[in-house]
Amino acid sequence: MxxxxxxxxxxxxxxxxxxxxxxxxxxxxxxxxxxxYLSCGVNTGLPGFATPDEKGQxxxxxxxxxxxxxxxxxxxxxxxxxxxLTAKERFxxxxxxxxxxxxxxxTWTLTRDASLGLNFAGVSYYDxxxxxxxKELGVTSAKQLDGAAVCIQSGTTTExxxxxxxxxxxxxxxxxxxxxxxxxxxxxxxxxxxxxxxxQSQLYALRLRLSKPDQAVVLPEVISKEPLGPLVRQGDDQxxxxxxxxxxxxxxxxxxxxxxxxxxxxxxxxxPSVRRFLGIEGPKGKGMGLKDNWAYQVVKQVxxxxxxxxxxxxxxxxxxxxRGLNAQWSQGxxxxxxxxx
Amino acid sequence: MKSAMEQKMIPAREPPVNSRGVLGWMREHxxxxxxxxxxxxxxxxxxxxxxxxxxxxxxxxxxxTGENRSACNVEGAxxxxxxxxxxxxxxxxxxxxxxxxxxxxxAQLALVLGWLMIPAxxxxxxxxxxxxxxxxxxxxxxxxxGFFGLPVVETHQWxxxxxxxxxxxxxxxxxxxxxxxxxxxxxxxMPVIRTFCTAYIELWRGVPLITVLFMAxxxxxxxxxxEIVFDKLVRAxxxxxxxxxxxxxxxxxxxxxxxxxxxxxxxxxxxxxxWQSMLLVVLPQAVxxxxxxxxxxxxxxxxxTSLVLVIGLFDLLSIVQAxxxxxxxxxxxxxxxxxxxFVFWLFCFGMSKYSQRLEKN
Numbered sequence: 001m002x003x004x005x006x007x008x009x010x011x012x013x014x015x016x017x018x019x020x021x022x023x024x025x026x027x028x029x030x031x032x033x034x035x036x037y038l039s040c041g042v043n044t045g046l047p048g049f050a051t052p053d054e055k056g057q058x059x060x061x062x063x064x065x066x067x068x069x070x071x072x073x074x075x076x077x078x079x080x081x082x083x084x085l086t087a088k089e090r091f092x093x094x095x096x097x098x099x100x101x102x103x104x105x106x107t108w109t110l111t112r113d114a115s116l117g118l119n120f121a122g123v124s125y126y127d128x129x130x131x132x133x134x135k136e137l138g139v140t141s142a143k144q145l146d147g148a149a150v151c152i153q154s155g156t157t158t159e160x161x162x163x164x165x166x167x168x169x170x171x172x173x174x175x176x177x178x179x180x181x182x183x184x185x186x187x188x189x190x191x192x193x194x195x196x197x198x199x200q201s202q203l204y205a206l207r208l209r210l211s212k213p214d215q216a217v218v219l220p221e222v223i224s225k226e227p228l229g230p231l232v233r234q235g236d237d238q239x240x241x242x243x244x245x246x247x248x249x250x251x252x253x254x255x256x257x258x259x260x261x262x263x264x265x266x267x268x269x270x271x272p273s274v275r276r277f278l279g280i281e282g283p284k285g286k287g288m289g290l291k292d293n294w295a296y297q298v299v300k301q302v303x304x305x306x307x308x309x310x311x312x313x314x315x316x317x318x319x320x321x322x323r324g325l326n327a328q329w330s331q332g333x334x335x336x337x338x339x340x341x
Numbered sequence: 342m343k344s345a346m347e348q349k350m351i352p353a354r355e356p357p358v359n360s361r362g363v364l365g366w367m368r369e370h371x372x373x374x375x376x377x378x379x380x381x382x383x384x385x386x387x388x389x390x391x392x393x394x395x396x397x398x399x400x401x402x403x404x405x406t407g408e409n410r411s412a413c414n415v416e417g418a419x420x421x422x423x424x425x426x427x428x429x430x431x432x433x434x435x436x437x438x439x440x441x442x443x444x445x446x447x448a449q450l451a452l453v454l455g456w457l458m459i460p461a462x463x464x465x466x467x468x469x470x471x472x473x474x475x476x477x478x479x480x481x482x483x484x485x486x487g488f489f490g491l492p493v494v495e496t497h498q499w500x501x502x503x504x505x506x507x508x509x510x511x512x513x514x515x516x517x518x519x520x521x522x523x524x525x526x527x528x529x530x531m532p533v534i535r536t537f538c539t540a541y542i543e544l545w546r547g548v549p550l551i552t553v554l555f556m557a558x559x560x561x562x563x564x565x566x567x568e569i570v571f572d573k574l575v576r577a578x579x580x581x582x583x584x585x586x587x588x589x590x591x592x593x594x595x596x597x598x599x600x601x602x603x604x605x606x607x608x609x610x611x612x613x614x615x616w617q618s619m620l621l622v623v624l625p626q627a628v629x630x631x632x633x634x635x636x637x638x639x640x641x642x643x644x645x646t647s648l649v650l651v652i653g654l655f656d657l658l659s660i661v662q663a664x665x666x667x668x669x670x671x672x673x674x675x676x677x678x679x680x681x682x683f684v685f686w687l688f689c690f691g692m693s694k695y696s697q698r699l700e701k702n
Contacts, residue, residue, distance in 0.1 A: 045666035056434035094564035
């Protein structure tokens with residue numbers, strides 16, 4: 001339907017599109033290489049995931065995924081054009097070719113994977129709905145929340161997840177509904193509710209908005225699965241592999257102990273898995289159409305997953321999110337990347 | 342000999358103490374009746390409750406500079422957020438070495454507007470021509486670059502107050518002439534033109550601006566081939582112009598209807614054609630009549646530009662919002678929104694003051 005419409009509307013608009021960039025249809029990799037930069041769709045502003053600083057430099061987890069792909073493909077992590085997108089625009093921007101990849105805290109679900117013509121290239125952050133409570137209540141588990149007043153943002157899936165969770169556990173709750181996430185934080189701060197619920201990554205940011213952030217704790221329970229990851233268009237498997245393996249490279253690098261600081265030294269390493277990672281031997285970059293040292297560039301310029309986590313949302317950031325599910329599989333988390341072979 | 346009557350005028354005496362000066366003014370305006378006194382006292386008490394704490398928060402306890410939120414006094418306003426990011430609020434992500442071009446744009450704007458607005462400076466027609474025809478072209482050239490060795494600055498790097506002004510300026514400059522044409526078209530005796538203009542106006546007036554922007558940003562890219570990437574700012578601008586010109590058309594039509602038919606007929610009898618009579622006789626009077634309406638539409642347009650935040654463009658409001666999400670500055674929402682609101686108010690208040698003066702002359 002859309003294709004047919006395009007046929008008719010295109011010629012008319014082609015005339016009208018003054019200053020439009022004309023590109024011949026080609027693979028995404030070719031497009032990116034010929035442009036010399038990567039167009040990456042990001043959030044318009046989400047603490048720890050994508051925010052512009054005073055100088056207009058973007059930073060965050062999602063932003064670093066973009067930078068990793070740019071490092072792998074172009075050998076320069078700074079060659080990224082960030083396209084800030086709202087939740088409603090994000091898929092269209094990718095479908096229409098305005099961006100080469102989308103890295104915008106998007107939850108991987110069946111519907112999105114199956115019906116949008118897009119593919120999720122992996123999981124960059126395992127999120128899930130959690131609870132924030134005041135320390136003075138002495139609550140240590142969400143199971144003790146029977147009868148609690150819960151601050152919540154209206155019109156979100158968190159509202160539905162909350163209802164499900166309390167019903168399956170046979171507990172009652174009193175919803176206190178707000179329009180914005182700022183509102184929920186204010187409500188929690190002023191004591192209108194005992195508990196605040198939202199996605200865990202948001203809870204840490206909301207906690208910072210409280211008047212006494214250290215007086216509130218995030219409970220360990222996670223009541224929904226929200227795996228966030230980058231997306232690419234369906235039908236370009238080479239590009240899909242590149243984005244997928246750029247992410248895997250970050251995760252593998254942490255497992256191998258490679259960091260942006262020590263990766264230059266490890267070039268002389270005898271460890272075969274490190275040598276394969278660096279592209280000195282093994283599969284190298286040919287299969288994906290990349291340079292042999294692409295994974296080296298990712299880690300050298302952007303860092304391994306652990307470094308990215310620490311810098312943007314972990315202990316060295318104001319958010320101080322714990323690794324939790326996002327730790328390596330060998331460290332009690334579920335991060336597990338296939339090997340470089 | 343002294344006459345019974347005074348020969349010269351008795352000098353005027355001052356009115357009694359309780360009806361002049363501050364006291365008299367207060368008596369007349371604030372305490373004329375018991376009921377009025379009651380209202381005055383209630384409002385004064387309300388202000389007493391609100392203003393001193395606000396003053397304390399916004400000025401006395403406020404922190405004006407700082408690196409991040411933790412540098413701020415918890416009790417007071419954290420204006421450090423605004424001062425640290427002021428450049429970004431004005432220039433967006435415009436490269437720092439090129440911001441002089443944005444300043445040049447502001448200067449051009451101020452020059453032409455000043456010329457138009459200050460009655461003492463002659464040559465208003467020239468200024469109007471400059472504003473309508475030259476200013477849009479030079480502004481765009483200066484801002485986007487790509488000639489005389491000026492590096493190209495793509496629109497995705499534009500942001501802040503500058504984008505707000507660009508959207509408002511182009512919206513105003515384009516919607517006024519299009520609106521006039523539509524208004525004339527709607528009153529035309531040619532059925533095709535009349536139907537088209539009526540349909541256009543009713544269609545665009547019937548759709549909320551936010552849906553227009555969504556269509557422009559979400560639907561339009563699906564209908565054009567992948568090779569063509571419409572600039573997002575241009576898409577938004579086209580949407581705003583289409584929308585506002587419909588409103589402008591109705592405002593102008595109101596003015597046209599107030600001009601008696603005899604004016605146009607007199608022109609005809611003098612042998613003037615349609616365009617001559619419209620441009621020289623009818624429109625100048627009609628537009629003068631509807632200045633309040635036009636300025637009203639402009640003010641609405643200026644504020645409506647902030648709706649582009651729903652399509653991910655960083656105008657003044659959305660760049661403030663983006664800054665609020667910086668982990669270093671979380672919790673500065675009140676300061677950020679107050680600042681954005683104040684800037685919008687400054688511009689809108691300026692416009693309405695100017696239109697009041699225009700009407701008087």
